[in-house]
Amino acid sequence: MEDQRAENEPEWADAVPFFYQPDKRCIYRVPNKLRKVNEAAYTPQLISIGPFHHGKPELKDMENHKRIYCENFFTGTLKSKEELKSFITDRQGKILSCYAGTINQGDNFDFSEVILVDALFIIQLFMMDSENPENDYHILRSRWLRKAVEQDLILLENQLPYFLLQDLYNFAMPVSCFYPRNEVQAQEQENRQQRCFDLDKICYCLPCCRRSHPRDHSVLTVEAAESVHPFLKLTCEFFKSYSKGKSVRIGVTIKHFTDLVRHFLCPAEEMTWVDTPIKNICHARKLKAAGVNFRLLKEVGFVIKGDESHDCNFNLACFTSMDLKLTLFCVKDETECVVRNVMALEQFLYPDSAYICEYFLFMDKLVDTVEDVNLLIESGVLVNKIGCNETVANLINKLCVQIMDDLSCYGGVCGQLNKHYEISFWNRHVAILKGVYFKDLWTGSSTILGLFVLVFSIIGTMKSLEHNPI
Incomplete structure (x- = not known):
């Protein structure tokens, strides 16, 4: 029985190291009891991201659009598809450890390919949205379609780990918002062709520059004057309808887009928690x-x-x-x-x-x-x-x-x-009296007038009784 299970299990399923489980999990399948309340709220309607909903027939139409965005991404980076896929494959175990739940996709399912296409689509979408929101690309040209994609990108079951998107951005696009991307890429291409520059010297000669960490990439990275990562800026710009001007606090680790939206919706200051549920209060x-x-x-x-x-x-x-x-x-x-x-x-x-x-x-x-x-x-x-x-x-x-x-x-x-x-x-x-007799100017005036009439009537009655006792 064990051998049969191992046979049917895809090769990448064994790539999850023990030390990644289970505390690294952050992307979950919604429990059936919760899903049954409103299934559509947890299910992507237009586009699948990640392995949970990949391959669903109703989401196939957007796969071509994702491929087009990926092709456009390759025109703006010096990295080849093989390099980028190797980047994903090297982190496959760590990526898998973020998903809690079974991933059933069959023998032809290429996990690294799915993750790569989805990640490049998101990065390219964010860059295009930031550079020219009114461009001719179909998704961004239609406000309805953009909103539908934005909503699908927030779904808990439709996520990629945020660290992957940021690391992939670092690896493929080592630029910041302070330096135009085309200038940095041109300089990088010149350096590669001439092969006569000492990168260590460049690090000391160019202002605001540093050598990036080897685990990310081995090219020069221009460092922004601010501490906010350029991809985080792109992300916040794309989801600005939820941020309401709120930034991500220093020290906060974003796990994925659902987590980012939660961060925007949470109070700015931490509150005191007690181990008792909310008591019944009046409506x-x-x-x-x-x-x-x-x-x-x-x-x-x-x-x-x-x-x-x-x-x-x-x-x-x-x-x-x-x-x-x-x-x-x-x-x-x-x-x-x-x-x-x-x-x-x-x-x-x-x-x-x-x-x-x-x-x-x-x-x-x-x-x-x-x-x-x-x-x-x-x-x-x-x-x-x-x-x-x-x-x-x-x-x-x-x-x-x-x-x-x-x-x-x-x-x-x-x-x-x-x-x-x-x-x-x-x-x-008092509130009842105000609501009934003083709810507006006319009602209040009528009430006061009525009170005067009542008082004068009582006084008149009392005086008439004095003069004409029974």
């Missing part, structure tokens, strides 16, 4: 009735903060008000797909700091019906770009199905809200 309408105000928090990422204040100097609970501050949540067509894949990644890789999962678990508590969505939209903390508000309510309520909730970073905020609601009897009734 948005009840909190509003208890005097909780929903405010827009102008920070990057998904963040929720509570701010309690007192309207008088006596520090009485009945005069206490509270602001619940939330960063802007803009619901678009691609929102569910992006959020679900980031949440799935957190379930595997970040169980102790699942910021995105916690944010939407909290939102699930706030939103019960479409009225809660209406309230959040009126408060300016939620924007609906998919049409129906009821659809937004259903989306928020379904995002956390099959999501584990063992730790929480919003325990303090939940405690504040529950305490405020329990002791704010006065706030609740």
